[in-house]
Amino acid sequence: MSQRGPDDETIFSVVYLATRAPSIHNSQPWRWRASDHSLHLFADRSRHLPATDPQARDLLLSCGAALHHLRVALAATGWATTVHRLPNPTEPDHLAAVEYTPHPASTEAIAMAGAITQRRTDRRRFSSWPVPEGLLDWLTHAAAEQGAILLPTTDPADRFQLASAIAEAAVRQNANPEYAAELREWTGSGFGAVDGVPTANMPEDRSPGTCQTMSVPVRHGDTTMRAFPPGELASFPDYGEEDAGELLLLGTSADDPVSRLRAGEAMSAVLLRATDCGLATCPLSQPLEIGHTRMLLEDRLFSSSACPQIVLRVGWAPPEHNVVPATHRRDVSDVLDRY
16 A cells, blocks of 8 residues: 555454444445545445345445444554545445545544454343443434434333334234245354354243244343344343343434435444443344334434434343354455455
């Protein structure tokens, strides 16, 4: 690379960290291209999940999360970024052009970059310890810095509306055979798989007599989780304690592709800050994948003033929880091209 930009090793490193971003079913629907002066993010439509994500909302959120991960990684290595989102109207899959200039790395940037390698999606139940209000405010600020709105559903009526929408979306999707087939295709991968949700990251099913090929609904308190097949990740025993996980609804002022991309950036910012604080996290996209429940949330929680994009579940993992393993990712050489 030219001395006016990061060298080859730095580019490889920051793209590697960008690929650690969460994506729907670990589909990793992105590609990167590097030039001497910029990095470019493209949507990889070959990894679109049409039954789960008919409008490609999750695809754009996933790419937005990767874009924010890249920005964090560059900031931690001494590069400030200028982002041009959807820079070419005639090329809709060209999602962002990222230019960089030298800038000293801040302590916060280094901490956020460290959180990239520590963040996991934890689908298990959380402990009964409440998340402090001040921490929820800090997460809300993290979303606002990315141009998004984060609504912690601490009001019981809001929480009921959101939990009900999640449950309804699960019923609707589980009744769709195309969705079920797509879920089987992208979950239950074994050791060495570079995409999809591996069995090592899906919670085990403790109920006796359950068929190990079935997708089983799981509820943590009032929250219905996406019904993955039983996996190998040991779950914390339910001693009758309340699951105190918080549900945060993230939205944007509009619902165009740029807004969805920014929602993914905000999702990344919230997840990394939560991880840095020691919280366990789990994105819940299911109620936004169904048009009916998405509209309900827009009307009842945002009063039609914002567009809901993703639900984030955060809480404290019980001390007895074993660490969630890192999911595999495609090699950088498979997602990075050079002009």
